[in-house]
Amino acid sequence: MTMVEGFVGVRKGAWTHEEDNLLRKCIEKYGEQKWHQIPPRAGLNRCRKSCRLRWLNYLKPNIKRGEFTEDEVDMILRLHKLLGNRWSLIAGRLPGRTANDVKNYWNTHLRRKTVSSKRLDWKGMKISTNQNTEKINVIKPQPRTFSKKASVRMNAKITMELENKRELLGHPNLYKKAPPPPPLPPSSSLSMDTPANEIMWWERLLQSGEFVQETPATTSRIGWSDGTTVTNFWAEKSPMFAGSTCFEVDKICLSKHHHDMEFDADIWNLLNTEEEYAI
DNA sequence: AAGTCGCTCAACCGCTGTAAT
């Protein structure tokens, strides 16, 4: 905590209309950056965190209000299954929704619903079967960059994983690569709960062969950038990301704070596993 | 009508990662 944030006289609690207006005008003038400068510039007796939160969760113009749609709920469920409690990542896939909104919605509507007897135990993503306190513990599997060696190992692992799933389904040739790939079904029609669809999902992820790309630094990264144009790169690989704002590979270092939108560590999580699937 | 309970969601807190020095 900084000196400013720890300062005793800083106002807390609910925001007034007047404070909202001051903050809004200040951000319109100076932009969404250097939050520590916002309170003095706006003439607000609030800490920078409070200002940032108020703007991001309430005042920002494109924030979507009201009930979550069926598609949004579906997306939250899928992404949570994949990412765990990475609310900002999940919210990044839902235009107009904030991480706080998603987190609150999950805690109030979905957490209990998702508790089931089905055991899905991924190494690094353990889902407890405790009826009251489902906890998804996502181990942070850094590195965020993959070495060349690790990349090869990872691709082999994915391939093996897909083979295992095909075996489990009793259809060894199911979803074997067969160019050209079939058109993507609508995201809402693909459920990750269905093993076949899950295979299809991962198959799409791998189809391009660009899953791991070499950078000049001989390391590989995968991720998405924030707020730039749509590349459809990932949208073509996974229904989960279809229609989302942007995915780019090896172009993620757009700002010094790009890490909040990174995805690589999570993929690493999923792949560096010896899963046991209950089908 | 009054009290209690449970739910929702805005806001706070503590922590981590990163950049700057």
Next chain:
DNA sequence: TATTACAGCGGTTGAGCGACT
């Protein structure tokens, strides 16, 4: 290389409100 400051995240809290007794 170590230290400091900042940005941002997820977990948690508590005020407000409606439903219920």
